[in-house]
Structure formats: C-alpha cells, structure tokens
Amino acid sequence: MKVYATRMLPQAGVDMLTAAGIPLTQFEGRQALNQDELIEICKHYDAVICAGQKLGAAFFEACPHLKCVALLSVGYDNVDLQAASHLNIPVTNTPGVLDASTAETAFLLMMATARKAFFMHQYILDGHWGFTDPTANLGIDLEGKTVGIFGLGNIGTVFAKYCKSFYQSPIIYHNRNRNIAAENLLDARYVSFEELLRESDVLSVHANLSASTRGIFNKDTFIKMKSSSIFINAARGGIHDENDLYEAIVEGQIWGAGLDVTNPEPMLPNNPLLRLPTVSILPHIGSATEGTRAAMAILAAKNIIAARDGMPLPNLVNKDALS
Numbered sequence: 001m002k003v004y005a006t007r008m009l010p011q012a013g014v015d016m017l018t019a020a021g022i023p024l025t026q027f028e029g030r031q032a033l034n035q036d037e038l039i040e041i042c043k044h045y046d047a048v049i050c051a052g053q054k055l056g057a058a059f060f061e062a063c064p065h066l067k068c069v070a071l072l073s074v075g076y077d078n079v080d081l082q083a084a085s086h087l088n089i090p091v092t093n094t095p096g097v098l099d100a101s102t103a104e105t106a107f108l109l110m111m112a113t114a115r116k117a118f119f120m121h122q123y124i125l126d127g128h129w130g131f132t133d134p135t136a137n138l139g140i141d142l143e144g145k146t147v148g149i150f151g152l153g154n155i156g157t158v159f160a161k162y163c164k165s166f167y168q169s170p171i172i173y174h175n176r177n178r179n180i181a182a183e184n185l186l187d188a189r190y191v192s193f194e195e196l197l198r199e200s201d202v203l204s205v206h207a208n209l210s211a212s213t214r215g216i217f218n219k220d221t222f223i224k225m226k227s228s229s230i231f232i233n234a235a236r237g238g239i240h241d242e243n244d245l246y247e248a249i250v251e252g253q254i255w256g257a258g259l260d261v262t263n264p265e266p267m268l269p270n271n272p273l274l275r276l277p278t279v280s281i282l283p284h285i286g287s288a289t290e291g292t293r294a295a296m297a298i299l300a301a302k303n304i305i306a307a308r309d310g311m312p313l314p315n316l317v318n319k320d321a322l323s
C-alpha cells in the first residue's frame, strides 16, 4: 500500500503510517494541486489522504484502483461520493475529534463580533487609539441572550453547551430532524426555521452544506432576523450569500457576523466584509489546534491501515461503496 497525502500531515499520522510499514509521500507545495495534477500523481499510489481538495467524478473515473480516499476533514461536501461509490472506492472522514475546537472557534467569533474585537485590533495598529470616548466603540452584551443553532449535531451541541454555561443562554434550534438527546442536555427548544430567524440573538450555523442548505442565509432570511443579532458560520461558506450578508449588515438588518468559512475560500483581501467593524473573519481554522489536527491525522492513518489490512474502515462515509 503506497499512500500520497495532498498536504503535509501532522506528525502523529506520519508516525502511525510509518509504524505500520506504509510508505507515505507528502505534497510539499504551497499551492493546492488541481484535479488533473492529482490524477497523474494518484496513478502511482494505492490510497490518498486529502485535505481541502475538490474530488469530482473525473478524479474517481481516472483512479478506479484507489483502495481508500481518506479525507482530513469531517465535511465531505467537496467530494463526489456518488462517483466514488459507483466505482467501489471507499471514502473516509474524521468525525468526533474536532467538535470542541470547531465549537470554540464559533464561540470566539461570537465574542469577537459582539465586541468588535478584530476591528479594534486594527484600530490600534492604525494609530487611532487616542482620546477615550465613552460613547464610542460599544459592543453588545451576550449574557442571557437567546442562541439559535442551525444544525444541532455534535459541533452545534458543544457550541450551545459553551453558550449555556458561560452566558446562561436559552437555546433554540432548527434541524431536519429533532435531536432529543441534545434537547434534554441543553434544555433546547426545537423551532421552525422562521422562528429561528425571528427569535435568535445569535444565530450560529453548524449544518452540512447540501442542496437544501446552500445559500439558505440570504437577503430573504437576513431581513427576518433581529437588527441586533449576530450571524455566525463555522460550517461551510456556501450556506450563506456573502453579498447579501454584507448588505444586511450595512443596512442594519443584523448587527454583525463572525465567519470561519467563506465563499469562495480563500476570501480575497479586498472583500468589503473585512472592513466592517462588526465582522470577524478567520481563514477556516475551526479544527486547527495541535491536538485536533493530530487526532484527525491519526484517524486518517487508521482508515488507510484498515484498508490495507482488508478490515472494516472505521470512518467510512459511503457505506454503499463496499459491496
């Protein structure tokens, strides 16, 4: 089993593959490989570990020999799973190990947005910190404010738990299906999507990107939110419309936004959202802690080793792939 990784892996994953006697080659470039380049490379490997890589039908059709495509992410929205399944290629992900770090990133963005923290940091760098004006640079309070979760799964539950224990936030949520365990844990109330928009003081997105969530936060939805509300997205940038978000903030339909994900990624430095006082943006670093990234690399390595050994893959996403 020869393995290629499209990014440098955290050492814990490298060590695990090495200990299992699996040769690993890592892409050392700073520019993402395009699909054609990856196809050419993968012709010479049995399995691939992918981070932030779009894998379309053409990739799977050109590489039907792959024994495992191990994603270094929990999300798999950029992978054509149907094509992989059709060719019997197993795709795995890294669930369960990044819930806390991603929820923490959403929490950080909520606090930073409420207090205009990123903008204020820039304000100092720009030499504007002089006269203290008691009426200027005011944020909003979060204590006791209602937090609405769009997509109350594992990450959303941890985020809600942080909000509840830190700010005593009442929790409401909207999902495709009710999450009774989380309702009991958080005393959370299931609401319709319309109620979520209307009642949330902070609305935090933790849903997958899918046909039903793509662009769901847009001018028609922002206008239904409270003018004092904060929109947070640490899930996928495709779930909100960036131009509509900008307009909604500038026109005072919502207070501000915290984003760990943008559309497209990377966000261009001239994006006007970056200049707004009540906007905090991070470059998709939800899972970027040393511990989480090591755990993700270990999961990817475990899946590769299982594929080599003909064992059930611990984190198989396309369960229909292996007939």
Ligand code: DGY
Pocket: 072, 073, 074, 075, 076, 098, 235, 286, 287
């Ligand atoms: C994930 O694991 O899906 C993170 O968002 C990184 O892409």
